[in-house]
Amino acid sequence: xxxxxxxxxxxxxxxxxxxxxxxxxxxxxxxxxxxxxxxxxxxxxxxxxxxxxxxxxxxxxxxxxxxxxxxxxxxxxxxxxxxxxxxxxxxxxxxxxxxxxxxxxxxxxxxxxxxxxxxxxxxxxxxxxxxxxxxxxxxxxxxxxxxxxxxxxxxxxxxxxxxxxxxxxxxxxxxxxxxxxxxxxxxxxxxxxxxxxxxxxxxxxxxxxxxxxxxxxxxxxxxxxxxxxxxxxxxxxxxxxxxxxxxxxxxxxxxxxxxxxxxxxxxxxxxxxxxxxxxxxxxxxxxxxxxxxxxxxxxxxxxxxxxxxxxxxxxxxxxxxxxxxxxxxxxxxxxxxxxxxxxxxxxxxxxxxxxxxxxxxxxxxxxxxxxxxxxxxxxxxxxxxxxxxxxxxxxxxxxxxxxxxxxxxxxxxxxxxxxxxxxxxxxxxxxxxxxxxxxxxxxxxxxxxxxxxxxxxxxxxxxxxxxxxxxxxxxxxxxxxxxxxxxxxxxxxxxxxxxxxxx
Amino acid sequence: xxxxxxxxxxxxxxxxxxxxxxxxxxxxxxxxxxxxxxxxxxxxxxxxxxxxxxxxxxxxxxxxxxxxxxxxxxxxxxxxxxxxxxxxxxxxxxxxxxxxxxxxxxxxxxxxxxxxxxxxxxxxxxxxxxxxxxxxxxxxxxxxxxxxxxxxxxxxx
Numbered sequence: 001x002x003x004x005x006x007x008x009x010x011x012x013x014x015x016x017x018x019x020x021x022x023x024x025x026x027x028x029x030x031x032x033x034x035x036x037x038x039x040x041x042x043x044x045x046x047x048x049x050x051x052x053x054x055x056x057x058x059x060x061x062x063x064x065x066x067x068x069x070x071x072x073x074x075x076x077x078x079x080x081x082x083x084x085x086x087x088x089x090x091x092x093x094x095x096x097x098x099x100x101x102x103x104x105x106x107x108x109x110x111x112x113x114x115x116x117x118x119x120x121x122x123x124x125x126x127x128x129x130x131x132x133x134x135x136x137x138x139x140x141x142x143x144x145x146x147x148x149x150x151x152x153x154x155x156x157x158x159x160x161x162x163x164x165x166x167x168x169x170x171x172x173x174x175x176x177x178x179x180x181x182x183x184x185x186x187x188x189x190x191x192x193x194x195x196x197x198x199x200x201x202x203x204x205x206x207x208x209x210x211x212x213x214x215x216x217x218x219x220x221x222x223x224x225x226x227x228x229x230x231x232x233x234x235x236x237x238x239x240x241x242x243x244x245x246x247x248x249x250x251x252x253x254x255x256x257x258x259x260x261x262x263x264x265x266x267x268x269x270x271x272x273x274x275x276x277x278x279x280x281x282x283x284x285x286x287x288x289x290x291x292x293x294x295x296x297x298x299x300x301x302x303x304x305x306x307x308x309x310x311x312x313x314x315x316x317x318x319x320x321x322x323x324x325x326x327x328x329x330x331x332x333x334x335x336x337x338x339x340x341x342x343x344x345x346x347x348x349x350x351x352x353x354x355x356x357x358x359x360x361x362x363x364x365x366x367x368x369x370x371x372x373x374x375x376x377x378x379x380x381x382x383x384x385x386x387x388x389x390x391x392x393x394x395x396x397x398x399x400x401x402x403x404x405x406x407x408x409x410x411x412x413x414x415x416x417x418x419x420x421x422x423x424x425x426x427x428x429x430x431x432x433x434x435x436x437x438x439x440x441x442x443x444x445x446x447x448x449x450x451x452x453x454x455x456x457x458x459x460x461x462x463x464x465x466x467x468x469x470x471x472x473x474x475x476x477x478x479x480x481x482x483x484x485x486x487x488x489x490x491x492x493x494x495x496x497x498x499x500x501x502x503x
Numbered sequence: 504x505x506x507x508x509x510x511x512x513x514x515x516x517x518x519x520x521x522x523x524x525x526x527x528x529x530x531x532x533x534x535x536x537x538x539x540x541x542x543x544x545x546x547x548x549x550x551x552x553x554x555x556x557x558x559x560x561x562x563x564x565x566x567x568x569x570x571x572x573x574x575x576x577x578x579x580x581x582x583x584x585x586x587x588x589x590x591x592x593x594x595x596x597x598x599x600x601x602x603x604x605x606x607x608x609x610x611x612x613x614x615x616x617x618x619x620x621x622x623x624x625x626x627x628x629x630x631x632x633x634x635x636x637x638x639x640x641x642x643x644x645x646x647x648x649x650x651x652x653x654x655x656x657x658x659x660x
Binding site: 054055057058070073077120124142143144147152155156159162163166177178 | 513514515516549550553554557605608609610612613614615633634
């Protein structure tokens with residue numbers, strides 16, 4: 001395999017406005033603005049999200065029990081996350097606890113969804129930057145180039161794993177991408193013995209593939225000193241933030257259930273809360289230059305886009321979930337968590353690029369957890385729903401979407417019609433962190449107005465760590481890719497570099 | 504020949520849903536005809552990229568019906584597209600993983616049975632900004648005509 005191309009030649013440009021378009025490997029419409037000082041160094045950077053759609057308004061006046069099916073239309077990227085957060089909110093609203101088998105099936109389907117999402121992200125979005133290199137030609141720096149570099153057999157395994165994970169979601173949830181499974185108090189159908197046996201076999205395949213993926217990361221990224229230096233460079237992809245994520249009673253991360261645990265910049269527990277109390281802990285700050293709000297820790301307060309102990313920003317993605325955990329609940333993933341933490345200096349890991357490693361550790365956990373759940377015959381109990389008899393008029397549900405913590409909060413009137421909807425999605429939690437990291441990486445890489453395609457891609461590599469999905473963050477579904485980067489000098493003049501002029 | 508007709512779009516998002524609605528009309532026309540049912544599969548797709556590749560895997564002929572915001576045609580115009588236009592439609596390319604052209608190349612390399620024949624249709628639509636937006640009258644009006652045109656071109660109906 002050829003060596004990755006990590007750096008490329010810089011060019012000084014005298015254009016007035018710099019634009020990188022189209023951006024790549026994210027879902028949504030964003031713009032990065034970089035302000036330069038007189039020397040051509042970076043003064044300030046803004047990562048802007050420029051879409052807005054009124055999903056909350058759309059839901060008002062509809063029967064609240066339709067929400068788990070409506071919310072999957074928000075986004076084709078993490079429909080299961082919305083489906084389950086919504087279903088949990090209805091469990092609370094209708095004051096009903098689902099039977100054990102129903103909860104097990106929900107979590108099993110969700111583990112398959114995490115495998116599907118994480119494998120897709122790692123191989124299609126993240127790995128090309130490392131295997132081919134950040135400065136590799138753009139026409140090569142994609143999943144096809146990746147497969148050409150590492151071999152067709154691995155490509156087949158990637159696609160096969162995705163297909164199997166989709167089929168598991170379909171067998172459990174009725175439909176793979178837009179499930180019709182969760183109901184207030186339980187699920188629409190029980191799992192059959194045939195499904196159990198088939199899913200168990202696939203889960204074993206997933207465990208093996210997750211281990212193989214970790215080995216690939218080890219060989220290609222961790223064994224490359226230049227990459228390791230970039231990952232652990234505190235002046236690039238690194239900032240000190242709070243971290244949040246769901247944990248079980250042992251403080252082990254869980255995708256579906258538990259309490260939200262927040263740790264501070266030293267790894268000390270700062271808060272732990274359930275869905276019903278999220279408003280005591282989380283608030284949202286709008287800023288005039290972005291449609292996407294900035295959630296923050298209410299008890300710290302809004303301090304702006306800054307890191308450190310005074311910052312109210314908390315990150316929420318794979319990196320954060322491993323940081324709020326005191327180990328993993330499954331044995332193989334736990335061993336990987338130990339190796340990850342010992343390599344990177346212990347919790348909390350603040351190196352943003354390490355998120356890709358964390359994502360693979362989570363993939364292994366999801367595969368093992370899926371296997372655990374379907375090995376247990378309790379999942380076959382045909383009693384999968386307790387029928388609700390009351391409506392409290394308000395419910396909240398929290399799950400971990402592949403890209404971070406997701407909160408759904410509804411209120412309904414006496415007829416069960418939606419009156420209020422509030423969604424705080426993972427990409428919103430990470431919005432501030434993306435801005436901070438983007439600024440820091442731009443600052444670290446752009447000097448004297450000298451830029452290159454590799455540098456622009458390294459700036460884009462920031463948001464790929466967080467796997468942002470602006471479809472549901474701003475409740476939009478744009479079809480064209482649209483990221484642009486503008487360099488704006490202190491005198492107000494703009495410089496635009498179009499991606500295709502450089503690449 | 505095993506054929507699939509795929510309507511793409513978001514069912515609750517204004518003009519964005521037009522591909523789904525046309526596909527359903529084509530299905531009605533096909534069902535009402537004397538053509539055999541076995542070899543044609545009608546499907547909905549809410550996103551493109553690798554997920555769309557999964558949906559057309561194993562078919563000899565795939566017909567994709569999407570929406571497009573090109574600005575080059577009047578809203579409500581039905582357009583037949585070439586493979587080079589993959590990135591331009593609203594859903595065929597899933598920006599979150601890979602564009603559809605790349606997905607096809609990938610599928611081919613991996614030994615998937617990628618359809619030998621691809622037909623792509625799109626309706627020029629208004630940019631949809633809000634989930635509360637209704638479907639535009641010009642776009643709604645084209646649905647029956649577009650369905651008849653596609654049914655004629657694909658099935659000779």
